[in-house]
Amino acid sequence: MGSRILGALLGAFLLFAASAQGAAEVGPREVVVGVVDSLKAAVNKHDAEKDPEAVKLLAEMRGILEPVVDFGFIARVVMGPAAKKATPEQMAKFESIFRDSLVSTYAKGMTGYVQAEMAIPPLAPEAAGQNRVAVRQEVTTSSGVQVIDYTMAKNRTTGEWKLINVVLNGINLGKTFRSQFAQAYKQHKGNVDLVIAEWAKELPAKP
Template sequence: MVKKKIKNLLRAKVIFCCSLAFLITPSLQGAEIKTESFRQNPFESVDKMTEQLLDIIEIYKSDYPDNEDAYFSSLNQLMGDFVDFNFVARRVMGKYHSNISPEQRKDFIDVFRRGLIESYGRGLMAYSNESITIVNRQEVKSLKRIIVKQEIRDSVSTFPLQYLLFKKKTDQTWVIVNVSLNGINLTKTFGSQFQNSMKRYSGDLNKVIQDWL
């Protein structure tokens, strides 16, 4: 039921996820995105991600779903530059993270990322020129974590969207580590789903992975 609600919300108005961490991304023109100044500011980083997401939607929407594989691939590359999927997946696994093998950990991260990108991508296709605005822009100064708040508005409704970002120690750039949509915390929601699946399959992670998508 919870999973169905998440998918419905994503289909309605999501500009995420996910993800939920996350890599070096080529742009739509194939040129490599370098560590630009916007990566040093969480608000500018979310702005840039949103801008590039909308570009991808515009490119693929007219032929969707015939081009779904290429569309998901572009989303996966883009989100990899802004989201720390490894961190998010660790949070989702919770206490089980340290009790599984590195290979199992990698397998779950891969299937988790794939599922998130595909659900997110299908939801994004519902986008139809709604207004997307950051509503809490502020000075970052010495902060190491921050919540960036967006509002997605259409003619009748407003959907609050919050990104939690952490500042990386290695290069001082910001990455998304959680998303809350309309008050639903995606990391906690998927974490509950993971724990329930582990209980259902008596701790058999391989079965959890097979059943995740």
């Protein structure tokens, strides 16, 4: 299900994130720019520690991503209409599975992108004062240039910028996952537990 396209879509997914400290003090572009060095350091440390199961790397990636990625919002969007019928327990379970899937796949696939050339153009003038903006990142690898648009939303209460969607080379990740969930939901005749269980079966293996 979701993990089937993660390898293609998420090799460069979430090449940003920041610690919660100071997140409210910077704009969305600064959040994206500031994290690259942190990710490189995490991967380099992982390589130096010879951690074949990537246990430490996964833990570090999760700690970096959780304060900045709005996993709860993304999970609700992916579930679509089913989210209104799901119990709080089902929502929490799917959010946890979805988060683990993204973090695990990202940690597995990110190494090949750490040394890539990355450029983050300035935001368009019309982005000023907006509570939702797209931050573009251009990643140049041996296979070409990938264009990643991160949809960042500003929390009106805390002022923090958080990721709510990613569009990679024109492919909207949120819409793709939502379509997959909807198909499984229809296949299982509205049984949310079965859909969640099916999604959990395809959690990526540890790197």
